Amino acid sequence: MxxxxxxxxxxxxxxxxxxxxxAALGRWIEDTPDAELRRRQEAAETTFRQLGITFAVYGxxxxxxxxxxxxxxxxxxxxxxxxxxxxxxxxxxxxxxxFLDDIYGERRILKEGVLPEDLVLxxxxxxxxxxxxxxxxxxxxxxxxxxxxxxxxxxxxVLEDNAxxxxxxxYMLENREAMxxxxxxxxxxxxxxxxxxxxxxxxxxxxxxxxxxTGSNPTCVLLTPGHYNSAYYEHxxxxxxxGIELVEGADLVVDDDIVWMxxxxxxxxxxxxxxxxxxxxxxPLVFRPDSALGVPGLIAAYAAGNVAILNAPGNGIADDKAIxxxxxxxxxxxxxxxxxxxxxxxxxxxxxxxxxxxxxxxxEVVVKLVDGSGGYGMLVGPTASKAEIEAFRAxxxxxxxxxxxxxxxxxxxxxxxxDGGLSPRHVDFRPFVLTGSKGVQVVPGGLTRVALKEGxxxxxxxxxxxxxxxxxxxxxxxxxxxRGGMTQTMGGMTQSLGEIG
Amino acid sequence: MLxxxxxxxxxxxxxxxxxxxxxxxxxxxxxxxxxxxxxxGEDAWASALAVTETDTAFGGxxxxxxxxRFLTLDASHPGSIVRCxxxxxxxxxxVRTALTREAWTAxxxxxxxxxxxxxxxxxxxxLNLVDAVKNETRGFEGAIHRxxxxxxxxxxxxxxxVERADNTARLLDVKYHILLPEGEKVGGAIDRDQWTTxxxxxxxxxxxxxxxxxxxxxADVIDLLIARSELxxxxxxxxxxxxxxxxxxxxxxxxxxxxxxxARMRAARLAKTRSGEVIASGLHQYLQAFIHENGxxxxxxxxxxxxx
Numbered sequence: 001m002x003x004x005x006x007x008x009x010x011x012x013x014x015x016x017x018x019x020x021x022x023a024a025l026g027r028w029i030e031d032t033p034d035a036e037l038r039r040r041q042e043a044a045e046t047t048f049r050q051l052g053i054t055f056a057v058y059g060x061x062x063x064x065x066x067x068x069x070x071x072x073x074x075x076x077x078x079x080x081x082x083x084x085x086x087x088x089x090x091x092x093x094x095x096x097x098x099f100l101d102d103i104y105g106e107r108r109i110l111k112e113g114v115l116p117e118d119l120v121l122x123x124x125x126x127x128x129x130x131x132x133x134x135x136x137x138x139x140x141x142x143x144x145x146x147x148x149x150x151x152x153x154x155x156x157x158v159l160e161d162n163a164x165x166x167x168x169x170x171y172m173l174e175n176r177e178a179m180x181x182x183x184x185x186x187x188x189x190x191x192x193x194x195x196x197x198x199x200x201x202x203x204x205x206x207x208x209x210x211x212x213x214t215g216s217n218p219t220c221v222l223l224t225p226g227h228y229n230s231a232y233y234e235h236x237x238x239x240x241x242x243g244i245e246l247v248e249g250a251d252l253v254v255d256d257d258i259v260w261m262x263x264x265x266x267x268x269x270x271x272x273x274x275x276x277x278x279x280x281x282x283x284p285l286v287f288r289p290d291s292a293l294g295v296p297g298l299i300a301a302y303a304a305g306n307v308a309i310l311n312a313p314g315n316g317i318a319d320d321k322a323i324x325x326x327x328x329x330x331x332x333x334x335x336x337x338x339x340x341x342x343x344x345x346x347x348x349x350x351x352x353x354x355x356x357x358x359x360x361x362x363x364e365v366v367v368k369l370v371d372g373s374g375g376y377g378m379l380v381g382p383t384a385s386k387a388e389i390e391a392f393r394a395x396x397x398x399x400x401x402x403x404x405x406x407x408x409x410x411x412x413x414x415x416x417x418x419d420g421g422l423s424p425r426h427v428d429f430r431p432f433v434l435t436g437s438k439g440v441q442v443v444p445g446g447l448t449r450v451a452l453k454e455g456x457x458x459x460x461x462x463x464x465x466x467x468x469x470x471x472x473x474x475x476x477x478x479x480x481x482x483r484g485g486m487t488q489t490m491g492g493m494t495q496s497l498g499e500i501g
Numbered sequence: 502m503l504x505x506x507x508x509x510x511x512x513x514x515x516x517x518x519x520x521x522x523x524x525x526x527x528x529x530x531x532x533x534x535x536x537x538x539x540x541x542g543e544d545a546w547a548s549a550l551a552v553t554e555t556d557t558a559f560g561g562x563x564x565x566x567x568x569x570r571f572l573t574l575d576a577s578h579p580g581s582i583v584r585c586x587x588x589x590x591x592x593x594x595x596v597r598t599a600l601t602r603e604a605w606t607a608x609x610x611x612x613x614x615x616x617x618x619x620x621x622x623x624x625x626x627x628l629n630l631v632d633a634v635k636n637e638t639r640g641f642e643g644a645i646h647r648x649x650x651x652x653x654x655x656x657x658x659x660x661x662x663v664e665r666a667d668n669t670a671r672l673l674d675v676k677y678h679i680l681l682p683e684g685e686k687v688g689g690a691i692d693r694d695q696w697t698t699x700x701x702x703x704x705x706x707x708x709x710x711x712x713x714x715x716x717x718x719x720a721d722v723i724d725l726l727i728a729r730s731e732l733x734x735x736x737x738x739x740x741x742x743x744x745x746x747x748x749x750x751x752x753x754x755x756x757x758x759x760x761x762x763x764a765r766m767r768a769a770r771l772a773k774t775r776s777g778e779v780i781a782s783g784l785h786q787y788l789q790a791f792i793h794e795n796g797x798x799x800x801x802x803x804x805x806x807x808x809x
Contacts, residue, residue, distance in 0.1 A: 051602075227594040240598040251505050262504040264652075264806040265754050 005410040006152045007424055008075050013413070021078055024189045029073065034421050041072040041417055044178040053174055053233050069466035070175060074186070075414045075427060075448045076471040085148075085156060085431070086442040088341030091331060093144050093433045093440050096163050096318045098334035100140035104131050104314055114333050115326055123323070124371065125316030127279060129286050133303045135312040136211045137437040142310040143202070143274075144433040145169075145447075149344070150412040157344045157409070159428060161319040161327065164311060165276050168447040169432050170234035173198060173241075175469040176445065191474040193444035199241035201434055201441065206242075206272045208436035209308045218271035221247045221261060225277050225293045235276050249277070254297030257304040273298075274310045282313060321370040321404050322348065345407055349400040358405040359396060362389050365405040366457075367396070380457055382408050411457055414468065416450055426451045428459050429470065444472040502754075506599065507656050508808035509592040514660025516589035517608065521638040522668035523582045524631040526553070527572055529675065529702035531624060533695060534565060548678035552671040553580055569621040573630065582634060583615045599653045603644035611637035652753060659746045659802065666739035667795045670788045672699060673726055677785040688719060696722045703734045723784060724776035736791065737771045743798070744768045750806075760801040767794065 004013045009026065011019040018026025048067045077085070102109050103120060104127075110117045120126055145166025147159040176195050180187060203220065210218035224235040226248050239246035245261065252270065253260050260267040275282065281291040286299040301307045317323060323330075325346040331339040347354035347365075358365060362381050369377035379392045396403055413424035431446035448468040449459035459465040526549055533545040546568040550556040558578065561567035575581045590612045593600060614633050621627045648654045676699060685691045696719050700706045705725065712729060713721045730737040743764045751757035779787045802808075 227591070227597075232594075236598045245503055245506075246598070247503060248505060251503050262807055264502050264504055264507045265756055266807070 005424070005426065006150065006155075006412045008150070008412050008414045008427070009073075010415065010424075011153075013424070022076060025074075025076060025186075028186060028189070029415060029422065034417070037072050037417055037422075040182040041070060044070050044072070044175075044182055047178065048174065051174075053170070053237075068171065068461045069452060070178065071416050071425075071450055071452075071466050071468045072179075072183070073415050073417065073422065074179060074469040074471050075429070076190075076473065079473045079475050081154075082444065082472045084154075085341075088156070088339075089146055089431060089433050089442050090440045091335055091337075091340050092146060092158065092161070092327070093141060093435055095327075095331040095334045096141050096144065096161060097139060097435060099330050100163075100312070100315060100318050101134070101138055102334075103317060104133065109330070109333055112333075114329050115323075119322060119326075120317060123317055123320055125320045125323075127314040127317070130299065130303075130314045135209070135302075136305065136308045137209045139209050139435050139437060140312040141315055141318065142205055142209065142312075142435050144435070145430045146341075146433060148341075148429045148431070149409055150429070151409055152412075156341060158327070158341050159344055160321065160324060162430075163315045163319040164278065166430070166432070167231045167234055167276075168430055168449075169198060170237045171467050172432070172443075172445050172447050172470070173237075175467055179469045186471075190471060193472040193474050195443060195445035198432070198443055199238060201443065202238070202274075203242045203244070205434045205436035206274055206308075206310060208438055209310070210271045211305055211308055214271045219261075219269060220244045220272040220274065221252075221270055223247055223249070223252070223273050223275040223277055223295075225249075225281070229276075231276065238274075249293045249295050252295045252298070254295060254301050257297070257301045257306055259295070259298065259301050259307045270307060272308045272310065279313050279316060282309075321368060322350070322401075325404065344409065347405045349396055349403040349405060354405070355396065355400045358403075359393060362393060364408060366408055367392055367403055367405045370402055370404055378458070380408065383456070408457065414448070414450065416452065416466075416468075418452070418454070423454065425454070426457050426459070427468070446470050502652050504807040506596050507652070507806050508803075509595045510599065510653060510656035511660035511802070511806075511808070513589050513592040513596070513608075514657040514662075515664040516585045516592065516660075517611075517638060517641060518661045518664035518668065519580075520582045520585035520589065520611065520634060522664070522672070523553070523572055523580065523585065524634040524638075525668075525702045526672060526675070527569055528628060528631045529672065529698055530568070531565065531627060532698045532701065533675075533679065535624065544679050548675050551678045552674045555580055565624070565627075566621065569627050573621055573627075574615065574618060586612045586615065596653075601644060601648050604641060604648060607637050607641035607644050610640075652750065655746050655749050655753075656806075659743060659750070662739050662742035662746060663795065663799055663802070665734060666736055666743070667792055669703065669726060669734050669736055669739065670791045670795070672702065673723070674785060674788045675699065677788075692719065693717050699726075703732075705732055705734070708732055720776055720780060723780060727776060727779065728771060728774050737768075737774075740764065740768045740771055747802075756805065758805050760798060760805040763798050763801050767798070 007013055007015065009018050009022050009029070017023070045067060048070065053067060099109065109115055110120060141163040143166060145162040145168065147162065148156050149159050150156050172195055206220045207218055220242070221244055222235055222239040222242070224232060224246055226232070229235070236246055247261055251261050253262060253267070259270040259273070261270050277293055280288045281293040283294050283296060283298040284291045285296050287294070298307070298309070299313065302309055302313070325343065325348050327343055328339040347358050349355045349358055358367065362379070363384070365381045367379040367381070379388060381389065411426040411428065414427050415422040416425035418425070427448050427450045429446055429448050432443045434441050434443065448470045449461070450466050450468055451457060451459045452464060452466045530545045530549040543563040546563045546565065547556065549568060549572065550559050555578070559568070559571055561571060571578055571581065573582045576583055578584060586608070590608050593605060593608050597605060611634060614630065614637070621630065645654055645657055676695060679695060697706065697717060700709055700722060703726065708731070709717070709722065709725055712725060712731065715721065725732055725735065727736045729735050730741050732738060747757070747761045747764055751761060
């Protein structure tokens with residue numbers, strides 16, 4: 001890559017010892033033989049395969065079920081790093097919710113000229129069908145996954161917002177399970193915030209947004225496209241850990257604007273639906289008429305206020321890549337303060353000056369489709385072939401409005417098991433943020449994706465990426481870190497324990 | 502419980518049981534064809550197709566290699582073992598959180614037996630494959646008996662019981678389709694050989710000796726497979742099992758009706774059935790009527806539990 005990347009554990013690239021705050025982790029890496037790390041990694045992957053934590057790669061044969069490679073060396077967030085990050089995440093997700101409420105309501109932000117109107121109203125992700133509808137309790141983006149990259153100790157950037165149906169949370173939970181089993185010594189050395197309450201928090205979030213008048217124990221379900229979907233394992237895993245039914249479209253029926261599920265004992269009324277189906281397929285009466293996955297009449301029931309849908313239909317307008325470049329302005333508009341988590345610099349190819357710049361620097365930048373995901377339809381300039389660059393040049397000139405471009409960042413690295421032993425590999429990070437009627441919470445952990453190929457910046461699992469556990473350290477870390485258990489260092493036990501509680 | 506979940510569990514039970522039956526049928530036919538002193542030849546393979554009602558769908562030559570491939574490995578034939586296991590596995594996947602790891606791995610292992618297998622090869626390999634399938638179905642049987650005793654297990658068992666009743670009736674019917682060589686008498690040596698083969702394929706040779714303290718008499722074999730509820734694969738036992746499981750479901754879910762009544766009536770009728778009368782009025786006709794009635798019970802179960 002040429003550019004030197006910040007290493008999350010070692011600090012400076014090529015450093016001999018770990019960052020002082022992570023000295024214990026550095027020693028662990030040094031003291032544990034590679035063969036032992038490999039053995040544990042294989043044990044974790046064997047478990048994943050047996051449990052069937054697999055995903056399907058679109059375009060490959062139907063039977064191709066793969067597991068996502070797991071790396072045994074965790075990535076670690078210090079407590080104060082995490083605190084700052086959380087504040088930025090809460091601010092951003094609050095703004096996303098306010099933006100959606102506004103766009104499908106008054107459209108103040110358009111009237112005040114913060115965003116170009118055609119960018120929103122002419123956007124394929126904008127759903128005129130649901131304009132004027134308001135979800136119960138005014139919450140739109142209940143579950144957000146905000147993709148972050150890091151380039152230095154204090155330099156976090158938002159790469160993309162996922163306000164529709166972000167996936168990957170099952171990896172956060174399963175990776176932690178594997179680490180607890182295979183590397184228990186790390187959890188004695190570090191006080192790592194637990195993530196296993198995620199299903200409970202998610203269920204609380206679901207219950208909190210049940211339509212008014214549903215009673216104290218609303219019926220919640222998880223709606224999946226079915227077991228051919230690449231994220232089916234996650235759907236069944238989450239439904240199971242929340243103790244709610246995993247339903248398919250055909251299990252639900254809408255009658256007189258009420259949603260029912262068909263059970264062996266007859267119909268049961270459904271109040272809250274966590275759907276893992278895209279808007280397009282949600283209701284053939286409103287969106288794609290050829291969809292067999294959805295539930296006819298669901299949107300009418302939603303409009304009547306009889307059911308809550310997580311995340312709300314229409315959210316695509318908030319995480320669209322063309323809108324993304326305006327997020328700092330959007331955050332500022334709704335929060336009244338500066339945006340705490342900056343964006344990656346972005347050229348909107350729809351603007352002639354930006355397009356000119358991008359075309360002149362195609363070998364340096366990353367070009368993305370505004371509506372692409374999963375690492376498809378993407379050009380990474382510095383590693384692309386001449387032919388790929390020329391293909392993108394033609395596409396950009398033909399339809400510039402479909403693309404954005406960003407500089408190639410020196411993404412941070414974390415030591416990762418490679419063929420020749422531990423070696424730095426680039427990572428990104430997806431924390432999960434839940435919004436219920438009582439406010440926003442950030443789960444202390446997330447999904448770290450790692451590009452396993454040396455020098456590669458593409459972390460998507462469909463493109464050969466892997467995952468790592470992500471530790472978030474709790475407040476009293478300093479005492480535990482010091483060898484010999486010194487207790488007189490700053491903070492003191494009382495305060496730290498108070499913060500944890 | 503969701504109707505779809507119940508339906509998937511029920512079908513999982515049916516398809517896995519059916520895979521086991523096709524394996525047993527192939528084994529029986531191989532024996533009938535080559536192991537007896539006077540081979541039944543083409544007749545044996547024609548009868549295997551006739552009882553599964555696939556004689557018209559099968560386009561190949563009436564010989565072991567072709568028919569075995571069709572019944573075991575043919576992915577385009579919905580009644581082949583590989584397709585049954587595929588369907589069982591898909592249903593299991595759709596309800597995988599309801600299954601224990603043991604139950605799931607038994608299904609998965611059976612399915613993996615067929616990965617990258619293009620030809621059934623010779624008789625030994627065919628019998629080995631059949632044995633391996635039977636091993637996995639036994640493992641699955643063990644696994645579900647160790648699961649929680651609730652609706653999940655009961656719907657799987659219900660599917661198995663309904664399928665098993667159908668399958669045993671079809672296996673008995675094999676004998677009807679095989680003609681005895683010219684000059685052979687009913688009740689003669691070859692006739693008895695063939696009945697022994699049928700007993701072997703339902704693992705009931707020893708059971709027969711225990712229950713009928715006598716040499717092999719076709720009427721007794723028929724009696725055993727139809728009316729003796731001590732034998733788990735008999736029609737009587739399979740029908741009793743459907744009654745029992747439906748009772749358990751009714752007690753737990755409060756859902757009882759048409760299917761319960763139908764199953765109870767069949768069980769009562771089977772308890773009064775005498776094999777002598779069955780033979781006198783035509784075994785084949787009796788079995789055909791039984792299979793038809795079994796289909797009606799299947800439909801009633803679907804309606805009662807609102808399968809999609």
